[in-house]
Amino acid sequence: MDMETVTLSAEARAVAERIRNLRDYLELLAEHGQCITWPETVLPEPDIRKVVVAAGRDAMAGPAIVFDNIRGYPGKRLVIGVHGSFSNIALLLGKPKGTSIKELFYELAGRWGSDKPLINRVKPDDAPVHENRVEADINLYDMLPLYRINALDGGFYIAKANIVSRDPRDPDNFAKQNVGIYRIQVQGPDKFTLLSVPSHDMAQQIRMAEQDDVPLKIAVMLGNHPAMAMFAATPVNYDESEFAYASQMMGSPIDLTQSGNGLDVLAGAEMVIEAELLNNKRCLEGPFGEFPGSYSGIRHVPLFRVTAVSHRTDPIFESIYIGKGWTEHDTLIGLSTCAPIYAQLKENFPEVVAVNALYQHGLTGIISVKNRFAGFAKSVAMRALGTPHGLMYLKNLIMVDDDVDPFDLNQVMWALSTRTRASDIIVIPNMPMVIIDPAAEIPGKGHRLIIDATSFMPPDPIGGDAKIVSPPTGPEIDDLAKYILRLQKEAEGR
Amino acid sequence: MNCPRCNSAQEHLRTEYQGREGDELVWTVFYCRRCSFTWRDSEPAESIDYAEREAWFRADPDHPEKYKHNIPPADGN
Incomplete structure (x- = not known):
């Protein structure tokens, strides 16, 4: 199937055109009561963890939470739970709060189509992400309100970044540019480890760089366009671009610019951390409370050095709570996990x-x-x-x-x-x-x-009595169920 | 102060960052150069007190061979 752009409803089109970055999405969520600013001062640990776990209990309707009053981090802002509920996802897709998961699945599956990128190129000088540039004395602790996500994590994680890298053997190939979500543990003011599943694109690129002894440069994008966060984790084939998918799925162009180290990055990201693999260097990483709801162990993991950081003025650090489900991890990638499996199965x-x-x-x-x-x-x-x-x-x-x-x-x-x-x-x-x-x-x-x-x-051999009752189904019954809900709400309001 | 995770002595620890509000020092972040553990001195004891941490969550940097490689380095070291 090949098509120019996906077909969107008027509501979805309006949202797609309005949202160009994280800040636009937070504004939309706030208008619907789906993004709140935490009214009290919090300690990085354990307060943030407690608040976001409580918010995440409601997988259908929990809000994103902005923390702008964190002890020891004056002036810094953190947001968690941006994709923390299906209502937040629904709003991104131009659907009302409370839309059923099945309806959202078909909305996404319907958008699944060609790999034709809708890319709007922005000159680095005009890109908001380059408003501020740090190339010396880099200190991640001074730039981000880092905190421990689960009580027994091995350190402070950057857990919701989109990481861009290029095939070190084919660095000019846009389609082989990989964007993925990998957990990052800060290992010093300008060092971090990055864990990738051995079968994932990033792991393949690390192996290639070390085998050929060539540089592997990456860009860690933080606080991104909400579609990017959803689709960077999508299991597309190796030679398919996640930027292309994200723009296709939104049905509107994604603003891309160049990072200082030559990668394509989102022009409206809150922050881009440029780094390079320290070939053959490893550092102990973990444990980390992971999506199966258990801590992963300690491993020797590839180490990277930060070479520069670009960021918007007063950047918002976007993070996630991961642990025993449901968590934002499930709502963030759930539907975008379903859609490609569905599309790939449908082919056969x-x-x-x-x-x-x-x-x-x-x-x-x-x-x-x-x-x-x-x-x-x-x-x-x-x-x-x-x-x-x-x-x-x-x-x-x-x-x-x-x-x-x-x-x-x-x-x-x-x-x-x-x-x-x-x-x-x-x-x-x-x-x-x-x-x-x-x-x-x-x-x-x-x-x-x-x-x-x-x-x-x-x-x-079919059982003798296997004659199934056929209760009425379909849109009419779905609409009746919604109508009954409305009547119930009205009755409650009286 | 020793590392809360591997109990390494002070000399192996690095002061990473101090959170300040005006003149007030609110907390300090430390890093253990032997086991890579990072912590803030304002955290609850379950995270930063060696005695309170469950044994499974301790680290043994004297025996790095206990820990698997995510991606083995190409140079074999």
Whole structure:
């Protein structure tokens, strides 16, 4: 499929045109009560952690929180939870607060299309991110209100940065420019470690740079356009640009400029930290409270040196709370994890109806599919394991029929209860796994599980009474459900 | 003061940054050059008191071979 731009509703178009950077998005959120400024003075630890955990409890409607009164960090601003709820994501997509997750999924899936970049080039002199430039005496502690995210993390993390790097063997290729979210632990005023999953683009680039003994320059973008934060974590193929995806998904141009070390960066980022890999140097990193809800261990991790920093005046440090789910990590990348798996499956199996891979970056996925014959759903599941994301992440897969909404766990439980035979459970032993999955046999290797909860199809012997009740479904029922909610609210208001 | 995580002595610690409000010193951030732990002296004891930290969260810089490599260096060291 190739198209110029995605088709957007009038509301989505208005939002896409309005939002060019983080500040625009915070303003939009605030107008809808989805961004609040914390009214009291906080200590970096443990106060910030407590507030954001409380805000994150409401995955549907929790707000972003700005802290502008942090002890010891006068004048500095921190925002957490920008993508912390599905209502915040809905507003970014031009949908009302409270839009269902399923509706948001189809909105995103509908935007999934060509890889044609909508890039607006901004001269470095005109880019807000270059308003302030620091090239000597760099001290990250003096620039950012750093704090410990979980109580037993090994240090202070920059956990929501978009990191830009180029293939060190093909540095002029825009499409091979990688933008990803990797955790960064500050290791000194101008040093940090960066952890990447060995299969990810960044890890490949680190290996290439060290093998060829060539420089690997990176740009760490902080406080970004909200679409960038959502799509930098999207598992696209190696030669596809995340900038292109982000702009396509928003349906409006992304403003790019050059960093001092020659990479494309967001012109409206709050801060860009330019750094270079110290080839073959390693430093102890971790533990860090990770998205499976457990601490990862300590490892030797590649070390980088900061060479320069550009930042907007009074920059806002955007961070995230990660831990035992739900957290902002799940709402940030949940939908953008589902959409590519769906699109990639659709290429081979148009029978796929929806993919719910919201849980812990897709460690559990639920796929609904129009079943064609006995065992068909299992083949679709195998294909899902071969998608770029499925390769490492899709550990537990539940396959359901097209009459089951994979985003409605009550319906999924109905399918498990009525359509699963014990012999329809497949365990694939000794498969690759995410190294931080606590359920691994050894880090990086473990078992996969497929539960086929689809209905029996010929040539399967079909149970005698398997005539399914067909309650009314579709847009009319969805609208009626919304109407009932409105009536309830009105009744409450009386 | 020793490192809260690996108990290394003062000589291995580095003062990273001091948070100030006007003339008031609010807190100080330290870094352990042996185990890379970073902490602020205003944090709760569960994070910065060696005795209160669960053993799993301690570090043993005398035995770096205990810790895996995320990406092994190309030069093999």
